Amino acid sequence: VLAANDVIYCTSAGNQAWDHYQGKYVNGGYGVADLGHGNKKNGKYMWVNIPYGQSVSIILQWNDRFGYSGNDYDLYLYDEYGDIADYSIDFQTGDDNPIEGIWYTNYSYYFEDFMIGVVGENNSARTSNKTLEIYVYGCPTYANNRVTSDSIYGHAAVPGVITCGAIDANKSDNGSKATDYRKYNYAEPFSSRGPVTMIGTTRKKPDVCGSDGVSITGAGGFGEEGRFYGTSAASPHIAAIAALLKQRFPSKTPSQIKQIIQSNATDCGSRGYDYSYGSGRANALYSAKSYSYIEFDSNGGSAVSTQIAATGSKIKKAPPNPVKDTFVFGGWYTSPAFAKKIRFPYKVTSDATLYAKWLKSPYLSDIGVSDGFALSPAFKKTTYKYAVKLDEFTDRATITPVKENAGSEMTINGQAADSYTTPAINNGGTRVVTIKVKADGMTKVYTVKVTRAKSTNKDLASLTATYGSAPLSFDVPFDKDTLSYNLALDAATPYATIKAAGAPYSRVYINGSLTKSRTFKLGHGRTATATIKVYAQAGGTPKVYTVRITRA
Numbered sequence: 001v002l003a004a005n006d007v008i009y010c011t012s013a014g015n016q017a018w019d020h021y022q023g024k025y026v027n028g029g030y031g032v033a034d035l036g037h038g039n040k041k042n043g044k045y046m047w048v049n050i051p052y053g054q055s056v057s058i059i060l061q062w063n064d065r066f067g068y069s070g071n072d073y074d075l076y077l078y079d080e081y082g083d084i085a086d087y088s089i090d091f092q093t094g095d096d097n098p099i100e101g102i103w104y105t106n107y108s109y110y111f112e113d114f115m116i117g118v119v120g121e122n123n124s125a126r127t128s129n130k131t132l133e134i135y136v137y138g139c140p141t142y143a144n145n146r147v148t149s150d151s152i153y154g155h156a157a158v159p160g161v162i163t164c165g166a167i168d169a170n171k172s173d174n175g176s177k178a179t180d181y182r183k184y185n186y187a188e189p190f191s192s193r194g195p196v197t198m199i200g201t202t203r204k205k206p207d208v209c210g211s212d213g214v215s216i217t218g219a220g221g222f223g224e225e226g227r228f229y230g231t232s233a234a235s236p237h238i239a240a241i242a243a244l245l246k247q248r249f250p251s252k253t254p255s256q257i258k259q260i261i262q263s264n265a266t267d268c269g270s271r272g273y274d275y276s277y278g279s280g281r282a283n284a285l286y287s288a289k290s291y292s293y294i295e296f297d298s299n300g301g302s303a304v305s306t307q308i309a310a311t312g313s314k315i316k317k318a319p320p321n322p323v324k325d326t327f328v329f330g331g332w333y334t335s336p337a338f339a340k341k342i343r344f345p346y347k348v349t350s351d352a353t354l355y356a357k358w359l360k361s362p363y364l365s366d367i368g369v370s371d372g373f374a375l376s377p378a379f380k381k382t383t384y385k386y387a388v389k390l391d392e393f394t395d396r397a398t399i400t401p402v403k404e405n406a407g408s409e410m411t412i413n414g415q416a417a418d419s420y421t422t423p424a425i426n427n428g429g430t431r432v433v434t435i436k437v438k439a440d441g442m443t444k445v446y447t448v449k450v451t452r453a454k455s456t457n458k459d460l461a462s463l464t465a466t467y468g469s470a471p472l473s474f475d476v477p478f479d480k481d482t483l484s485y486n487l488a489l490d491a492a493t494p495y496a497t498i499k500a501a502g503a504p505y506s507r508v509y510i511n512g513s514l515t516k517s518r519t520f521k522l523g524h525g526r527t528a529t530a531t532i533k534v535y536a537q538a539g540g541t542p543k544v545y546t547v548r549i550t551r552a
Contacts, residue, residue, distance in 0.1 A: 012231035014192035045115035056138035070094035185268035194275035210234035330357035360439035368400035408439035457503035505537035
């Protein structure tokens with residue numbers, strides 16, 4: 001319930017260390033329990049002194065399950081002469097509770113001593129070796145057969161609760177006035193001790209100790225010098241520490257707050273944890289400093305979450321870098337003057353604020369290209385190589401980079417400029433544009449490779465025929481879209497040279513040979529055919545022209 005509802009529960013351990021007995025049943029004769037276990041000095045009984053007019057409660061319990069006890073023990077209160085003053089003799093027959101109780105008032109006019117005795121009434125009770133536990137409320141007890149250990153019970157025994165013992169704020173461990181706060185380690189003798197033994201388990205209690213013997217507004221007017229004593233005075237101190245820790249560390253769970261208090265307590269008594277002091281005297285300052293806040297001042301950038309880390313530990317990784325328009329993150333520093341840069345892992349020694357340093361961005365925010373041509377890939381400031389493909393009819397491009405930070409320096413192909421137009425580019429040719437941006441000691445280099453598409457033109461630019469240097473005429477005038485021609489030679493003309501010129505960057509084949517001219521010799525009455533194939537620079541199927549040559 002506590003964990004599910006994020007509740008920190010602090011409670012007093014109790015003040016029953018001097019009002020408690022616990023031990024195995026030993027038959028001292030006729031079933032009477034020997035609470036002294038054979039110690040003749042202490043005797044068989046637990047002794048108390050009841051002032052006149054005072055009412056007391058005495059509770060006996062043993063380690064049977066409630067509703068299942070068949071071990072019948074009875075509880076007696078005798079006066080100092082051995083006469084029975086009161087008793088509790090309920091039956092336990094197998095389906096009863098393992099508990100007896102006496103409520104007694106001393107109506108005499110004297111302070112009287114009384115004896116508490118336990119009798120095993122049946123054979124089972126006398127032979128089962130049960131653990132007997134007695135609590136006395138309302139009167140002081142004598143030291144004989146008093147057992148201080150295991151005197152914590154009830155909700156103070158719940159594991160999730162912070163169970164608080166008491167240390168006298170005014171005395172050192174030898175009982176004298178303390179002159180050094182480090183000597184305030186005297187556990188109150190009445191402060192209930194651990195452990196908490198239960199059927200099948202043992203719990204470590206108390207958890208920690210707080211101060212009592214203090215003056216508290218609204219709680220004075222009783223005790224020595226009006227001071228507030230008892231574990232009920234100690235537990236509010238622990239609750240206050242827990243509340244402050246929860247305020248300082250709001251993300252910590254109740255169990256984590258408890259652990260912080262325990263792990264930073266000042267050790268008292270036996271070294272380490274013990275059943276008188278728990279983990280020791282709570283130390284609010286050490287607890288608060290046990291974890292440190294590391295705040296990140298992003299200096300105008302995006303927010304970075306505060307981290308809480310154990311003091312003395314290391315933050316292994318830096319948080320995600322903040323972002324700020326037109327700047328790049330330059331690291332975390334210990335002061336706004338940026339004198340010392342932090343490197344991770346970062347050792348946490350105390351609360352600290354780290355400051356972000358910003359550098360002018362050496363990046364571009366865009367690259368523009370003329371005539372609607374696009375970059376490939378699409379622009380991204382951390383991508384540095386791009387390509388632009390022009391069509392076959394566009395022979396140049398204008399590249400316009402845009403600086404992310406106006407204060408950075410930019411050159412294009414070595415010259416300070418805001419844009420750059422390439423020289424003319426042949427079909428299939430390439431120009432590289434190099435853009436350098438510098439800022440705050442950083443340089444970023446972008447390249448744009450501009451390529452003009454290859455020509456797809458596979459037309460003939462000209463087609464002629466000659467005999468020696470004399471021109472010959474086709475049956476129709478040349479036109480790039482006319483694919484078939486006839487050439488008639490007279491009897492006196494034995495040959496003709498066919499010359500074909502293709503469009504720029506094309507390749508011309510005449511009768512299978514890569515050539516721009518070919519001579520055809522013919523006998524009288526003979527015929528020859530010139531097959532001219534024109535391949536575009538871009539490749540693909542050729543355009544075919546034919547010339548039929550006939551000699552008379």
